[in-house]
Amino acid sequence: MTQPLRIVLPIHSFEPGGVERVALGLARHWQDLGHEVVVVLGRDEGLDRANAPRTLDYRIRPNRSPLRFPTARLETLWMIWSLFHYLLRNRADVIFCPGNTYTIVCVMMKLLLRGRCPPVVVKVSNDLVRADKTAFRRRWYRCWLKINGLLLERFVGLAEPMFEEIVEGMGVGDHRVSTIHDPALDRARLERLLAIERERKQGQGHRFVAVGRLAAQKNLPLLLMAFAEGFRPGDRLTIVGEGCGRAALERQVRQLALQNHVTFAGHVACPDPFLCDADCLILSSNYEGVPAVVIEAIAAGLPVIATDCCSSMKSLLGHGTRGVIVPVGDAPGLAAAIAGCAALPKLCAVERGYAAHFTLERAAAAYLATMREAIAQGREARFAAAADPA
Numbered sequence: 001m002t003q004p005l006r007i008v009l010p011i012h013s014f015e016p017g018g019v020e021r022v023a024l025g026l027a028r029h030w031q032d033l034g035h036e037v038v039v040v041l042g043r044d045e046g047l048d049r050a051n052a053p054r055t056l057d058y059r060i061r062p063n064r065s066p067l068r069f070p071t072a073r074l075e076t077l078w079m080i081w082s083l084f085h086y087l088l089r090n091r092a093d094v095i096f097c098p099g100n101t102y103t104i105v106c107v108m109m110k111l112l113l114r115g116r117c118p119p120v121v122v123k124v125s126n127d128l129v130r131a132d133k134t135a136f137r138r139r140w141y142r143c144w145l146k147i148n149g150l151l152l153e154r155f156v157g158l159a160e161p162m163f164e165e166i167v168e169g170m171g172v173g174d175h176r177v178s179t180i181h182d183p184a185l186d187r188a189r190l191e192r193l194l195a196i197e198r199e200r201k202q203g204q205g206h207r208f209v210a211v212g213r214l215a216a217q218k219n220l221p222l223l224l225m226a227f228a229e230g231f232r233p234g235d236r237l238t239i240v241g242e243g244c245g246r247a248a249l250e251r252q253v254r255q256l257a258l259q260n261h262v263t264f265a266g267h268v269a270c271p272d273p274f275l276c277d278a279d280c281l282i283l284s285s286n287y288e289g290v291p292a293v294v295i296e297a298i299a300a301g302l303p304v305i306a307t308d309c310c311s312s313m314k315s316l317l318g319h320g321t322r323g324v325i326v327p328v329g330d331a332p333g334l335a336a337a338i339a340g341c342a343a344l345p346k347l348c349a350v351e352r353g354y355a356a357h358f359t360l361e362r363a364a365a366a367y368l369a370t371m372r373e374a375i376a377q378g379r380e381a382r383f384a385a386a387a388d389p390a
Helices: 018-032 071-089 100-116 135-151 162-170 187-194 220-230 246-255 272-277 292-299 331-339 349-358 360-387
Strands: 006-011 036-041 057-060 094-097 120-123 154-157 177-179 207-211 236-240 262-266 280-283 304-307 323-326
Touching: 006 018, 006 071, 006 100, 018 036, 018 094, 018 120, 018 292, 018 360, 036 071, 057 071, 071 100, 094 100, 094 360, 100 120, 100 135, 120 360, 135 162, 154 162, 154 360, 162 177, 187 272, 187 292, 187 349, 207 220, 207 272, 220 236, 220 246, 220 331, 246 262, 272 292, 280 292, 292 304, 292 349, 304 331, 323 331, 349 360
Parallel strands: 006 036, 006 094, 036 057, 094 120, 120 154, 154 177, 207 236, 207 280, 236 262, 280 304, 304 323
Antiparallel strands: none
């Protein structure tokens, strides 16, 4: 019988984000399977706080600074400090790095703790090419990826097309990379989405939906420009999500005279009612990893219009059987896809069933196996080093 694992993962806060939502879902499932899971939490706040699993062991380092500085502004430094202090005093078998933005935290653990640092399993949550960056910044970013590859043990891609991207980008061998489909939804939610019946209504406008944080990565200004050019009478766009970009987006809606066609729904705990009511999902991002909302939309029977924002998008959309792809930043192309919404493919049961590859239950077990491999490889490396003092 295998021993339960002691798993530690860093999470900045309960602010909305797919990386954090998926990580907490995995953590809850690992705990349900009998493993000891600790979430080192930067701050106990955020719009998703009420929806976070309550049974998890959250460890929050008190802010004892006499100045009581707001840790949100320095969340990465605060997380490095918090995780370092936790690992100094507590044993862990493995660190689960929930996404690209947390790799700096894990790299610092390797540098600060050295041989005392547990092995790290990294979920690669975003595209590594980052064509949205300038050439200068891309060079530095490629150097940073190589540092990740030197110091961190295992990397997990969220779909098959990410495998070679990780091997090349991180400069690691195939044996250090696994593919585990992004755990976008659990089986119960998958069944609810698959049960949604789809009927295309004739003679009515189309209902478009976009779901995600109102942040620069999602490039919602591009979506609004394209919608203004491509919509037809009766068409409506609902934007589900919250973020610092909302005021600017609302201003843009007024400037484009779209007030009667665009609705901001704000943050919601679950977007399923909006997926149920929509005819099409639109994703206008500059970069993604495997966007969970695309998988959710496919399960709900929605065709997708998406930018080519990640190496996985073509396979996610079935090379045209589940939606259409336009180049990143291509407003005219996005507008043309919106205008041609009626010609988008209708998803049959087989196409919708593709989403079953991306369940929490499947992924949780696969991550545990990867963690055990990382622990075993780390143990072998330590034995080899001890046997060869030179």
